[in-house]
Amino acid sequence: METVILVVVIALVAIAAISGLVVGSRRKKALPRTKEEGTGTGIDTGTGTGGATGTGTAPPTEPQRGDEAEPATTEEARHTVEDVVLPPVAPPPPAPPLETPEPTAGRLVRLRARLSRSQSALGQGLLSLLSRERLDEETWEEIEDTLLSADVGVTPTQELVERLRERVRVLGTRTPEELRALLREELLAVIGPDLDRAVHTEGGVSVEGEERPAVVLVVGVNGTGKTTTTGKLARVLVADGKSVVLGAADTFRAAAAEQLGTWGERVGARTVRGPEGGDPASVAFDAVKEGIAEGADVVLVDTAGRLHTKTGLMDELGKVKRVVEKQGPVNEVLLVLDATTGQNGLVQARVFSEVVDITGIALTKLDGTAKGGIVIAVQRELGVPVKLVGLGEGADDLAPFEPEAFVDALIG
Numbered sequence: 001m002e003t004v005i006l007v008v009v010i011a012l013v014a015i016a017a018i019s020g021l022v023v024g025s026r027r028k029k030a031l032p033r034t035k036e037e038g039t040g041t042g043i044d045t046g047t048g049t050g051g052a053t054g055t056g057t058a059p060p061t062e063p064q065r066g067d068e069a070e071p072a073t074t075e076e077a078r079h080t081v082e083d084v085v086l087p088p089v090a091p092p093p094p095a096p097p098l099e100t101p102e103p104t105a106g107r108l109v110r111l112r113a114r115l116s117r118s119q120s121a122l123g124q125g126l127l128s129l130l131s132r133e134r135l136d137e138e139t140w141e142e143i144e145d146t147l148l149s150a151d152v153g154v155t156p157t158q159e160l161v162e163r164l165r166e167r168v169r170v171l172g173t174r175t176p177e178e179l180r181a182l183l184r185e186e187l188l189a190v191i192g193p194d195l196d197r198a199v200h201t202e203g204g205v206s207v208e209g210e211e212r213p214a215v216v217l218v219v220g221v222n223g224t225g226k227t228t229t230t231g232k233l234a235r236v237l238v239a240d241g242k243s244v245v246l247g248a249a250d251t252f253r254a255a256a257a258e259q260l261g262t263w264g265e266r267v268g269a270r271t272v273r274g275p276e277g278g279d280p281a282s283v284a285f286d287a288v289k290e291g292i293a294e295g296a297d298v299v300l301v302d303t304a305g306r307l308h309t310k311t312g313l314m315d316e317l318g319k320v321k322r323v324v325e326k327q328g329p330v331n332e333v334l335l336v337l338d339a340t341t342g343q344n345g346l347v348q349a350r351v352f353s354e355v356v357d358i359t360g361i362a363l364t365k366l367d368g369t370a371k372g373g374i375v376i377a378v379q380r381e382l383g384v385p386v387k388l389v390g391l392g393e394g395a396d397d398l399a400p401f402e403p404e405a406f407v408d409a410l411i412g
C-alpha cells in the first residue's frame, strides 16, 4: 500500500513539473507574438505602432529588461528585387558650350593698359629724365638706375645708355617728340624687332610616314603660370584655326591635369592624362600618339613644374623630350617665366636651358610688375625671343609678343 501511495505522489509531482514548464515557455513566446500582431508589416500603412494589445491604437510600450528583441525583419517585410522600383537614372549634364577665343592679332594692343605699372616706371621715367634741360653726368646715372631697377640687366643697360648719349649729343637741342622717337627706336633696337617670335606649330611627317602634329613642350618652375599658359595657348591656337590635343604630363600634381582638362574642354581640345604619379614621358608620348591619330595640328604638353635644383627631376624633363622625339621632332620648347620674380627668373632660365633647348619664352604676370625690362634681360640671358606675354588671369589674356606694341605701351 505504501508503495502505491509513493508511486502516486511521484506521478503527481512529475505532472506538476511538466505542466509548469509548458506554461512558462508559452508565456515567453506570447510576448513577441503580441507585438507582431500590433505592428503588422509596419510598412504598408504606416499607422500600426506596435501596441501591446494588438489593436494598433494603443501607444507603444517601452521595451522592458528581459524582453526578447523583435526579429529585425519579418518575412512579410522583406522586399524582393522585383518589388524595388529604382529611380530613373539622371542623364549626364550637358557638355558646356564651346567657347570662341578672341582673335590673337592685336591682343597686346588691347591689353596695353595692363602694362601701366611698367609704363610709369620705365618708359615715362626715362622720358622725363631725358627731357631735363641739362643732361649732366648725374642725370645719365639716374637714367641708368631707372633701367637697372626695371630689370633690363647690366649689359643691355650700358649699351642703351651709350646709344642714347651718343644720339642726344648729335641731336643737339631736343623737342619732346624727338626724344620720344629716339627712345622708342633705341628700346626697340635692344628688344630686337626682327627676332622670329612665331610659336612653331607646323607639323611634319612621323617616323612611320604619317602626318604628324607640331609638338610644343611647355616647361618651367611651379607657380610661374605654366598650366594656365598651356591652356591659354590652346585658345590662341584654336583662335587661329588650329586643332589641338593637350598632354597633361604634370603627373605630380593631380589638380594640374584637372585644370588642363577644363581648359581643353572649353575649346574642344582633348586632354591626354596618365595616372597620378605616373611616368610623365609616357603621357607625353601618348599625347603625341593621340595627336597623330586625331590628325590634330598641334600637341601641347604641359610638364611638371620642378624645382630646378632637383637634378633627378630635371633629368626627367630631358627624358620627356627624348621620348617624344621617338615620334618626331619637338617643334617648340617654351619656357614659362614669371616676370615678377626678376633675377630669380633668370637663374631658372639658365638652368632649364642646360637641360632642354629652349626655343621661346612665355613671360607671365607682366601685368603685375613695374619691371617690364625683364623682357630685354631674359632674351639676352638665353639668346631666345620672348614669344608670348601673360597680362592677366583672363582666358584670353595671353598675347603674342609684338615689340612695337610693347614699346609704345611702355612710353605711352
Ligand SMILES: Nc1nc2c(ncn2[C@@H]2O[C@H](COP(=O)(O)OP(=O)(O)OP(=O)(O)O)[C@@H](O)[C@H]2O)c(=O)[nH]1
Pocket: 220, 221, 222, 223, 224, 225, 226, 227, 228, 229, 250, 253, 256, 304, 305, 364, 365, 366, 367, 368, 389, 390, 391, 392, 393, 397
Ligand atoms: N596676373 C596674372 N596671373 C597669372 C598670369 N598667368 C598665370 N597667372 C596665375 O598664376 C597662378 C599659377 O598658375 P598655374 O598655371 O597654376 O601655375 P603652374 O606653373 O602651372 O604651377 P604648377 O601647376 O604648380 O606647376 C594662377 O593663379 C594663374 O591664374 C598672368 O599673366 N597674369
